[in-house]
Amino acid sequence: MQSMMIRRATEQDADLLTALIQRSGAYRGQYASIISDYRVTADYIARHQVFTAVDVTGRLLGFYALVLNPPELDLIFVADDAQGMGIGRLLVNHMIGQAGEAGLTGVRVVSHPPAEKFYRRLGAERVGTVAPRPPKVGWERPELRFTIPQ
Numbered sequence: 001m002q003s004m005m006i007r008r009a010t011e012q013d014a015d016l017l018t019a020l021i022q023r024s025g026a027y028r029g030q031y032a033s034i035i036s037d038y039r040v041t042a043d044y045i046a047r048h049q050v051f052t053a054v055d056v057t058g059r060l061l062g063f064y065a066l067v068l069n070p071p072e073l074d075l076i077f078v079a080d081d082a083q084g085m086g087i088g089r090l091l092v093n094h095m096i097g098q099a100g101e102a103g104l105t106g107v108r109v110v111s112h113p114p115a116e117k118f119y120r121r122l123g124a125e126r127v128g129t130v131a132p133r134p135p136k137v138g139w140e141r142p143e144l145r146f147t148i149p150q
Contacts, residue, residue, distance in 0.1 A: 004087065006051050006053050006094050007052055009063060011042035011045050013063075014039075014040050017040040018039045018040045020062070020063065020077050021038055021077055022038075024077055024080065030139070031112065033135070033136050040075070049065065049067075049098055051064055051094060053078075053090065061079055062078035062079060062082060062087045063075070063076070066107065071099065071106060071108060073146070076095075095146075096146060096148060100150070105148055106148055108143065108145055109124055109146065113140075120144070126144050127143050127145045128143040129143060
């Protein structure tokens with residue numbers, strides 16, 4: 001894996017985070033509607049625990065957003081050209097650490113269906129299914145939970 005660091009996102013990162021989401025190959029075809037007009041805003045970054053993974057040149061490799069109340073991993077994205085390098089695992093492990101520091105006992109994840117196996121490999125357990133919400137989300141989504149060690 002290339003050298004990288006995880007840092008807290010700043011409000012100035014909003015456009016970069018939005019661009020990473022919009023370029024995601026995981027949301028092409030039938031899944032495109034869920035991100036078609038999605039934007040990460042400066043206000044969103046200020047209100048939530050948003051962390052970025054950047055390489056030594058400062059290039060954005062990925063990010064996650066942890067909502068504390070109610071506890072949920074709201075967003076996690078890794079740049080298409082950085083996938084398979086362990087960045088997603090590092091981001092999830094960092095999120096679990098942040099959740100523990102915040103005193104959380106668990107974190108909900110409503111998963112993109114193709115990403116369920118990724119979360120389960122990292123220790124999330126499936127706890128249910130979230131129903132479709134047409135017109136934007138026309139498919140069921142797995143609901144998972146990370147138990148946070150105390």
